[in-house]
Amino acid sequence: MSTTEPVRPGRAQWGALILFAGVSGAVDVLAFTALGRVFAGVMTGNLVLLGLSLTGTGHEGGPTAPLLALGGYVVGVAAVAPFARRRPEESATRWPSAVVRCLAVEVVLLAAVAAGWGAADGAPAQPWLDVVLVAVAVAMGIQSAALAGAGAAGGPGTYFTGTLTHVVAHAAGPPGGRRADLGSLARLVALTGGAAVGALVFAASAPWAMAVPLVLAVAALACVATAPGPDRPMPAATTMTGDTS
Template structure:
């Protein structure tokens, strides 16, 4: 899928999505049972660690997040390929739907649905968030932006160092790669800090980031 907007606008939108990833994974780790819904590498590590008793990690929570992510990725991949010829409309719709789902979750948190909720309801929230971020990752994969996956930073960090001065290279993408690292770091940090003030407000911040990315892909110049 070709970028429907100029590269500068696209990079800004993708960095906003990367920041949203940091926010939501901070929320899930700190408030929804020490689990990730976007970073599946970390989540699978948690799943392995949870096999040892007394670690505080939940096998069921990690499996639910993983299952949700797989479902979201499957749906996002199929729809992304189907609408490959209309990238502006598809990306606006995809991130609009994602932000709408996050908004519903924020509203449910605001009215106290999670207050005193049992483990089953918490896992439902985790599963839905997993679907959202599997969907986001599949959409980004179809878009195929270089060094801006919005989730996985291991390859980004490797490229930043190996292709840069430290690795003996002359990387022209250093700003983009560094921006990706900073965005997810900032998202996690801001998410953790906002959680001290408002759970629903933290989710709303992620909604704004995802919705802004969708609007960029709809309205920004090409």
């Protein structure tokens, strides 16, 4: 995947990245709340939970849920990574068409999950609960790999520790060098907001909970799929950055 283009996200990509952060927050809170106390997209956390489960002193249910989430995420990344790249003839100011198609696959997968979740009244029995966990982990792997494939015009798709570090480092930098990274800050807010909305909908009406990340993902995809013409780059003060965690 190409990750070195000297291109900042444009307006449409900016909106999509914020919405995809909301998708990540909603999916992760639902995975943690209803699918085995693990994460669908934060593999650092799952590796920690896997280590805890192996001690027999902490994580309920043993290593099964962390391993399923890790496996699903890896499958999603591996399936997308060979394709999510820009062809030489494609504009550097827009996401590659392959990236958009990969994100469309994610939307289809989330739609299938939402439909099955609703049909099961928000409480599927085993082994379907594990199937849902693997499916949403695959979706987050697809999202993360596809957005990484967009290069400098993309950004992290499911993990934001580096984004938080970047925001704080720039805000607390030396005098004269401080600036607000509004794009990254907006994604952190969207991540938190997506998690909050997902949790509230799950508490109020569990069968509709998986519709939350689906709606956000559809809106995000629409931002870039329908953007007319070359996209105008964002100002440097709102540049979105990658993550290293």
